Amino acid sequence: MAKYLLLKHYRGNPAAVNDVPMDKWTPEEVSAHIKYMNDFAARLEESGEFVSGDALAPEGIWVRYDGEGRPPVTDGPFAETKDLIAGWMIIDVDSHERAVELAGELSAAPGANGKPIHEWLELRPFLHMAPTDTECEMH
């Protein structure tokens, strides 16, 4: 099994096919979309492939260390960050092919006019922790 992160973006991903912002949908379309996402997560839980998922608010700031005894420096929020992550789901699946298949399904969530959004999702494999490995010795 291998874990993958499915990243959903507010911005920074290529334009979706059905590219209408959510606030221009009907309330029913919003509900249908949310239901699709919840059902998707429930199906993954049922298939034993769900690890976790969450959504992020769009507002964020930058923070950095500013030296001993000083409070951290903050900057932002910026209205126009290039890349903005909306949320994620972590899955634990048998193969890369299965991860791609699931990402495709998630991207089919309905949007405006009840039609699939075809939004671009980012798929990233996890770096595993180190297990025992009897096949390879490190050099």
Next chain:
Amino acid sequence: MRNALNETLLRSLIPGVLAILVRRGADFAAAEDAVQEALIEALRAWPGDQPRDPKGWLVTVAWRRFLDATRSEASRRRREDLADQEPEAGPATSIDDTLWLYFLCAHPSLSPASAVALTLRAVGGLTTRQIADAYLVPEATMAQRISRAKRTVSGARLDQPGDVATVVRVLYLVFNEGYTGDVDLATEAIRLTRQLATAIDHPEVAGLLALMLLHQARRPARTAPDGSIVPLAVQDRTRWDTAMIAEGVEILQAALARDRLGEFQAQAAIAALHADAPVAGETDWVQIVEWYDELTELTDSPVVRLNRAVAVGEADGPRAGLAALAGLDPELPRYLAVAAYLHERDGDRVTAARMYAEAARKASHLAERDHLTRQAARLNTSANG
């Protein structure tokens, strides 16, 4: 005073208890759920009050749980039939029962991850939570994975002896791909393989057990306190577990004497040759190359040929090692790490540094990536010095 709970003893009783329920007519899936509930109850109750007859206790509790669950579903007639049977502890588990469980849980219709999870629960006697923790997934996800696996094998017929190779493969995965949490899966894999070896006389089962012991023996020396990888060549060999090595070597020799070589025996033989060298410089690389040749004939796996190239590099020099890499796909995991190592030995530090850095970018394990990054950094910061 509460008695310390002997969890290993408790776990070792689980497959026998499960077999008794199945022999009494309970279907596997329901019986397994009931045994899991009895196990959780035992983990709760036994530390204060361990029963005199632990197995009898487990059978009684599991059977009661099974009847409770059945009551809500099955017909009245069936329930009365079952309730009429007196719950006895029954005879000691027969070897066949244990084997049957191993085969069922490693059934070829299951995905490797499902077979591993089901084996750990039904044969290993681990709780769903312990298994979930070991594979870093939520308990609900692991519970679903196990119940789906049970549905998959529910129609499986095992009137034919199963294939030992499938069971061995599953145990190998448990040993290699678990993490250390509440339960140490490598130790658990050794326990389950040892138990299998007493139930079936098979040289590859013995080979796998030897392989596991020989690797486990080196484990204290494999990682530094900060979690970083310590390569075999620089491990502190005084930290190897010599008793475990001796046991592994003895098991391996008995298996090899039967002249039915298999890949696990060959892998164990390589591990034994490493274990046999008091210092890295005394490693018998020529013999190791010969074992890799055997292994290549048995499996023809590119990973084996990659490891063989390292051994050739030690036996005949880095140029020979690099030549042995010819024909292998550079996209193979760890190809770059091996090539980098051989190039450095050959004196080409610039190429080695570049390859280590690229290998780090492509690594799929965290500790491995860090190790490769350090190798690249070491060469980059001292190359001109």
